[in-house]
Amino acid sequence: MALRQHDPSAPWAFELEKIVRRILDRAFRNPQFAFDTPVIVPGEKNPAKHQYRPIAQYSLEDKVIDCLVARYLRETLDSVLSQSSMAFRCGKPGQPPPTIHDALARLLRLNRRHRKTGLYVAECDIGGFYDCVAHDVAETAIDQLIRDLSRTNQTLSIHPRALVIFGAYLRSYAFSEDADKGQGAASLKAKDADGEYTWPRAHLQELHGRPQTLPRIGVPQGGALSCLIANAVLHRADVELGLLQRRRRRSINYLRYCDDMILLCRDRVVCEEAFSVYRRVVTGLKLPIHEPKPIPVRNTQRKRPLFYTQKSNEPYLWSASEKGGHPWIQFVGYQIRYDGLVRIRLKSVKKELSKLRRTADDLIHRLSFKSAKPIRCTAQQILHRFRMKLISMAVGRASLGYVVSPELPMCWAHGFRGLRSCQFIESALKQLDRYREQQIGRVKTRLNALPLPTKSASPNEGHRVLPFYGRPFSYWGQFRR
Numbered sequence: 479m480a481l482r483q484h485d486p487s488a489p490w491a492f493e494l495e496k497i498v499r500r501i502l503d504r505a506f507r508n509p510q511f512a513f514d515t516p517v518i519v520p521g522e523k524n525p526a527k528h529q530y531r532p533i534a535q536y537s538l539e540d541k542v543i544d545c546l547v548a549r550y551l552r553e554t555l556d557s558v559l560s561q562s563s564m565a566f567r568c569g570k571p572g573q574p575p576p577t578i579h580d581a582l583a584r585l586l587r588l589n590r591r592h593r594k595t596g597l598y599v600a601e602c603d604i605g606g607f608y609d610c611v612a613h614d615v616a617e618t619a620i621d622q623l624i625r626d627l628s629r630t631n632q633t634l635s636i637h638p639r640a641l642v643i644f645g646a647y648l649r650s651y652a653f654s655e656d657a658d659k660g661q662g663a664a665s666l667k668a669k670d671a672d673g674e675y676t677w678p679r680a681h682l683q684e685l686h687g688r689p690q691t692l693p694r695i696g697v698p699q700g701g702a703l704s705c706l707i708a709n710a711v712l713h714r715a716d717v718e719l720g721l722l723q724r725r726r727r728r729s730i731n732y733l734r735y736c737d738d739m740i741l742l743c744r745d746r747v748v749c750e751e752a753f754s755v756y757r758r759v760v761t762g763l764k765l766p767i768h769e770p771k772p773i774p775v776r777n778t779q780r781k782r783p784l785f786y787t788q789k790s791n792e793p794y795l796w797s798a799s800e801k802g803g804h805p806w807i808q809f810v811g812y813q814i815r816y817d818g819l820v821r822i823r824l825k826s827v828k829k830e831l832s833k834l835r836r837t838a839d840d841l842i843h844r845l846s847f848k849s850a851k852p853i854r855c856t857a858q859q860i861l862h863r864f865r866m867k868l869i870s871m872a873v874g875r876a877s878l879g880y881v882v883s884p885e886l887p888m889c890w891a892h893g894f895r896g897l898r899s900c901q902f903i904e905s906a907l908k909q910l911d912r913y914r915e916q917q918i919g920r921v922k923t924r925l926n927a928l929p930l931p932t933k934s935a936s937p938n939e940g941h942r943v944l945p946f947y948g949r950p951f952s953y954w955g956q957f958r959r
Contacts, residue, residue, distance in 0.1 A: 497538075497539065500539065501539050501542055501543060504539070504543065505543050505546075505547075505639065505643065506639060511642055511643060511646050512646050512649070512650070513536065513540050513543075513544075513646050513647055513649075513650035514536065514537055514540055514650070515650060515651070515656065516534035516535055516536045516540075516650065516651060516656070516698055516701075517534070517535045517536075517661065517665075518532045518533070518534060518535075518656055518657050518661055518662030518665060519532075519533045519535055519665060520532065520533070520665060520666045520669050520670070520673060520675070521533040521699070523676070525670075525832075528670055528672045528673045528674060529673070529674060529675075529676050530666060530669075530670070530673050530674070530675055531606075531609075531675065531676075531699060532609070532653070532656075532657035532662050532666075532675050532699060533699050533700045534651055534656075534698030534699060534700050534701060535700065536650075536698075536701065543643060544647065544701050544702050544703055545702045547640050547643045547644065547647075547702075547703065548701075548702035548703045548705065548706050549702070550637075550640055551620075551636070551640055551644070551703075551706055552566065552567075552568060552705075552706050553568050554627070554634060554636060555623050555624070555627055555636075555706075555710075556568040557627070557630070557631065558623055558626045558627050558630065558713075559623075559709055559713060559716070560713065560716035560717065560720060562716050562719070562720075562732045562733055562734055563709055563712075563713070563716055563734050564576045564577070564578065564580065564581050564733060564734065564735045565705070565708065565709065565734075565735045565736040566705040566706065566708065566709055566736070567709075578735055578810040578811060578812075578896070579895060579896030581733050581735060581809060581810060582809075582810075582812050582814075582820070582896040582900070583896070583899065584731075584733065585733070585740075585742075585807070585809065585814055586814065586818060586820075586900060588731055588742055589814065589816070589818050590818065592744065593816065593817065593818070595744065596795050596796055596797030596801065596803055596816065597731075597742045597743065597744060597795075597796045597797075598742070598743050598744070598745070598746045598749040598793050598794065598795055598796070599740065599741065599742050599749070599791075599793065599794060599795075599796045599807050600740070600741040600749055600750075600752070600753040600770070600791060600792060600793040600794075601738075601739070601740050601741075601790060601791045601807070601808070601809070602739050602753070602756060602757065602760075602767060602768075602770060602790045603737065603738055603739075603767070603768050603789040603790050604737040604760060604765050604766065604767055604768070605678055605681075605766045605767065605768050605789070606676060606677060606678060606766070607708065607736070607737035607765065608696065608697050608698075608699045608704055608708070609653045609657070609675070609677055609695070609696045609699075610677075610678065610682060610695060610696065610764075610765055610766055611695065611696065611697050611707060611711055611765070612686070612693055612694070612695050612764055613648045613649075613652070613693065613694045613695070613697075614693060615711060615763055615764060616648060616697060616707045616710065616711060617645070617648065619707070619710040619711045619713065619714070620641075620644060620706075620707075620710050622710075622713070622714070623710050623713060624636050644703060647698075647701065647703045648694075648697065649694075650698070651696065651697065651698045652694040652695060652696050653675075653677060653695055653696030654692065654695065654696070655694075657675050657696070658675060658677065662675070678766045679692075681766040682695060682764070682766065685761070685764040685765075685766065686764055705736075708736050708737065709736075711763060711765075712734060712737065712760075712763075714759055714762075714763065715734070715739075715755075715756050715759040715760060716732075716734065718755050718756075718759050719732050719741075719752055719755060719756060722751065722752055722755055723752075726748055726751070728743065728744075728745060728748045729743065729744065730743055730748065730749075730752050731743065732752070733809065735809070735810045738809065738810055739756065740807065740809045741753055741756070741793075742796070746793060746795075749793040750793050753770075753792070753793055757770075767790060768788075768789035768790040769790065770790040770791060770792045771788055771790070771791065771792060772791075772792045772794070773791055773792070773794040773804050796816055797816050798816055798817075803816070805817075808823060811823050811826050811893070811894065812894075812896065818900070818901060819901055819902065819903060820896075820897060820900045820901065820902040820903070821902055821903040821906060822894055822897075822902075822906050822907075824906075826894075827906045827909070827910065830872075830890055830910060831909075831910065831913050833871070834868065834871075834910075834913055834914055834917050835913075835917060837867070837868065837871070837917070838864075838917035838918075838920050838921055841864055841921055842920065842921060842924050845860075845921075845924055845925070845928060846924075853928070853930055853931075854931065855930070855931070856930055856931050856932060856933065857922075857925040857926065857928070857930050858943065860921075860925060860930075861918070861921060861922055861925060862943050864918065864921050865918055865947065868914050868917070868918065869947065869951045870889065871889060871890060872889060872890050872891060872910070872914065872951075872952075872953055873889055873890070873891045873951060873952070873953065873955075873956050874887030874888065874889040874891070874892070875887065876950050876951050878944075878950060890953070891953060891956040891957070894957075897957045898957055902957065904954055904957075904958070907952075907953040907954040907957065908953075908954050910953040910954075911952045911953050911954055914953075
């Protein structure tokens with residue numbers, strides 16, 4: 479803004495002004511507003527099983543309109559949402575919005591209060607949530623939120639143009655038309671000939687009672703308005719569980735992060751009733767649920783008990799095995815033991831290990847590619863840049879001599895910063911550090927086999943290379959007290 483005011487006649491300022499005016503005309507004056515059909519890009523879900531999720535990419539102008547309308551609706555409707563909803567919320571004055579780390583802190587507080595007696599826990603996950611939300615369900619949910627807002631605060635109202643844009647956003651995409659067929663299917667096959675977008679078509683046909691043709695289903699993954707839709711659709715479940723708690727006059731600790739939920743109650747009967755209410759509401763919204771299963775008897779001889787692979791679990795006692803319970807619960811990337819010990823979910827660790835290996839594989843493939851132009855960098859330069867890339871992915875752009883702030887930069891460690899305030903198992907973090915060094919060793923072996931220059935063209939190149947990269951640059955070192 480300051481640069482544009484300083485030099486309004488600059489060519490870039492003129493072009494920027496044209497774009498701003500075009501966006502304003504589309505958003506407020508165009509009677510037939512519509513989003514362009516997004517480009518569908520396959521995002522990795524489970525590459526080993528050739529499973530992907532469709533990511534919708536809109537044009538720049540459409541992204542700006544999507545983000546601004548989503549921000550307007552989120553800020554206006556946030557006061558209606560329940561405190562149990564932890565995802566995509568607005569912060570209060572002087573407070574940041576809640577995160578998964580706040581959910582971890584709440585679960586740890588509950589654990590400390592009820593550690594001796596234990597808590598009954600139920601977990602439920604919706605299968606392919608964004609791809610299974612029907613457009614009419616989303617529109618009804620937004621209308622209900624607006625009615626709730628008018629009852630609680632009559633001074634606030636929603637601009638009608640925002641609802642026009644919201645409707646156009648839904649019309650711009652449907653899973654069966656844009657991801658399962660056409661450009662979305664072509665881009666998937668180009669990436670992986672055996673790849674598929676998992677979609678529970680049979681289950682959806684059963685829920686909608688339409689075995690032949692389904693209504694328009696699926697909201698774009700990657701759009702800002704989709705985050706608002708997630709909270710709006712499942713707000714009905716939040717309300718029903720709040721009503722049940724007031725009727726039973728029993729404490730029902732319920733947390734929801736997007737479509738993941740967890741219930742914790744002191745009474746097993748109350749937990750079962752609350753779990754039944756949640757499932758009934760979600761089924762009424764025509765959303766498929768991963769079928770809940772009972773927690774099997776703990777078997778210490780199995781490497782991975784069935785508990786860790788199940789998406790939904792029927793109510794079970796969160797307590798020591800000797801007391802007839804199961805010692806662990808899991809929620810949004812964290813697993814918590816009955817004694818308060820925390821660890822990162824194995825699935826999250828495996829994803830990071832896979833990412834490290836793919837990054838190394840990509841560089842080795844590029845080094846093996848014969849090009850007409852010779853490589854001008856030395857082996858030390860290439861290895862140093864690769865190491866810095868892996869460190870940046872893991873813990874951010876860490877530098878010696880600077881204090882690491884409590885808020886880590888955008889990196890893998892930033893996603894698990896809740897470990898800073900609790901006791902946790904360190905083995906997974908040390909495994910990541912070892913595996914990263916193994917990938918650096920793979921690249922080093924490949925570089926030693928290549929005829930590369932032995933001296934740098936720049937006399938100052940390499941002065942930042944350290945003889946050893948230890949704790950300040952490690953996964954483990956970011957959280958160790």
